[in-house]
Amino acid sequence: MKEHKGAHAFNSSHHTVVTIGTFDGVHVGHQKIIEKLVNTAKAGNLESAILTFFPHPRMVLQKDAGIKLINTIQERKEILARSGVDHIIIHPFTQQFSRLSAREFVRDILVHKLRAKKVIIGYDHRFGRNRTADIEDLREFGREYGFDVEEISKQDVEEVAVSSTKIRNALLEGHVEKANRYLSYPFSLAGTVVKGKGLGKEFEYPTANLHIEEEYKLIPKNGVYVVRAEIDGEQHFGMMNIGTNPTVGGTEKTIETHFLDLEKDLYGKYISIELLTRIRDEKKFDSVESLKRAMKQDEAFSRQYIKDNYVQ
Numbered sequence: 001m002k003e004h005k006g007a008h009a010f011n012s013s014h015h016t017v018v019t020i021g022t023f024d025g026v027h028v029g030h031q032k033i034i035e036k037l038v039n040t041a042k043a044g045n046l047e048s049a050i051l052t053f054f055p056h057p058r059m060v061l062q063k064d065a066g067i068k069l070i071n072t073i074q075e076r077k078e079i080l081a082r083s084g085v086d087h088i089i090i091h092p093f094t095q096q097f098s099r100l101s102a103r104e105f106v107r108d109i110l111v112h113k114l115r116a117k118k119v120i121i122g123y124d125h126r127f128g129r130n131r132t133a134d135i136e137d138l139r140e141f142g143r144e145y146g147f148d149v150e151e152i153s154k155q156d157v158e159e160v161a162v163s164s165t166k167i168r169n170a171l172l173e174g175h176v177e178k179a180n181r182y183l184s185y186p187f188s189l190a191g192t193v194v195k196g197k198g199l200g201k202e203f204e205y206p207t208a209n210l211h212i213e214e215e216y217k218l219i220p221k222n223g224v225y226v227v228r229a230e231i232d233g234e235q236h237f238g239m240m241n242i243g244t245n246p247t248v249g250g251t252e253k254t255i256e257t258h259f260l261d262l263e264k265d266l267y268g269k270y271i272s273i274e275l276l277t278r279i280r281d282e283k284k285f286d287s288v289e290s291l292k293r294a295m296k297q298d299e300a301f302s303r304q305y306i307k308d309n310y311v312q
């Protein structure tokens with residue numbers, strides 16, 4: 001897969017079949033559309049291309065700072081790379097871009113830059129300044145500029161929307177296994193390991209504190225999770241706490257992981273951690289001793305879960 005930082009950087013001499021969308025999560029519904037894209041490309045001797053926007057249009061147009069996404073742009077790229085698509089174009093969604101007329105968008109981006117011969121698009125997709133144009137307008141442009149339009153049915157579009165909402169809600173409610181089923185891969189949190197409060201030694205459980213740079217990344221419900229990560233090329237399981245550490249008087253939200261059977265300096269490392277299941281809520285214990293006992297139980301639960309689900 002080739003990545004292009006905007007339609008203007010696209011330089012393939014082949015004709016393409018293009019689909020347009022945010023693809024947050026790249027979940028099972030998205031995967032169905034991508035499969036259609038890839039098969040259409042093969043059948044028509046075209047190259048497949050996904051045109052996606054970043055930042056998310058809602059971040060730019062509604063200054064919606066609160067919007068949370070399942071994937072960071074980096075994660076979206078990595079998951080799409082596994083889907084067999086030839087090109088991903090990450091077009092910067094700016095105020096200026098949003099003011100392009102429908103004709104300018106079609107002519108300058110789809111036809112001239114991306115050399116589209118086919119566009120696969122949701123039945124209700126709207127585009128151009130103020131989202132004035134619809135799929136019928138796109139078909140009309142297609143006749144003028146020489147490309148076909150293939151419609152994604154109402155049923156498939158709804159499946160995509162329902163899945164995205166279900167995944168976001170499942171994560172916010174702590175149901176990671178449900179989210180992972182819709183995603184068909186484990187939801188993950190990625191960031192750099194930073195210094196914490198320095199209490200890990202007191203707990204006999206050193207914890208790697210994850211700093212996530214992307215403030216738009218959705219963080220699942222506070223609580224304790226069984227997790228897995230690759231560290232220096234090796235798989236490690238662990239237990240993660242998302243929360244404010246109320247027992248030790250914490251107020252800021254932290255994401256910290258104790259990796260089982262590992263002793264390693266992780267400061268400064270960039271780690272992507274998969275969430276596998278949720279153990280319990282984060283609690284304010286009346287003593288550090290009680291918290292330690294709870295963490296011992298979390299460890300026992302985690303070891304059993306890993307044995308039951310991941311070890312042959």
Ligand SMILES: Cc1cc2nc3c(=O)[nH]c(=O)nc-3n(C[C@H](O)[C@H](O)[C@H](O)COP(=O)(O)O)c2cc1C
Pocket residue numbers: 195196197198199200203205206207208209224239240241244245246247248256257258281282283284285291294295298
């Ligand atoms: C598996 C696990 C479960 C935890 N559960 C709780 C909890 O229920 N309540 C709480 O206040 N802190 C909880 N913590 C956080 C501890 O308070 C935290 O690890 C400790 O404050 C050390 O912080 P530090 O790494 O920033 O020094 C948990 C941590 C882990 C690793």
Ligand SMILES: Nc1ncnc2c1ncn2[C@@H]1O[C@H](COP(=O)(O)OP(=O)(O)O)[C@@H](O)[C@H]1O
Pocket residue numbers: 193194195196197198199200201205206207208209257258259260261262263264265266267
């Ligand atoms: N098994 C392990 N799991 C997590 N971190 C570990 C582990 N072994 C060693 N470490 C190191 O210990 C650090 C955490 O120690 P800790 O005493 O909890 O301090 P902090 O408050 O900075 O998190 C981690 O950032 C990592 O570098």
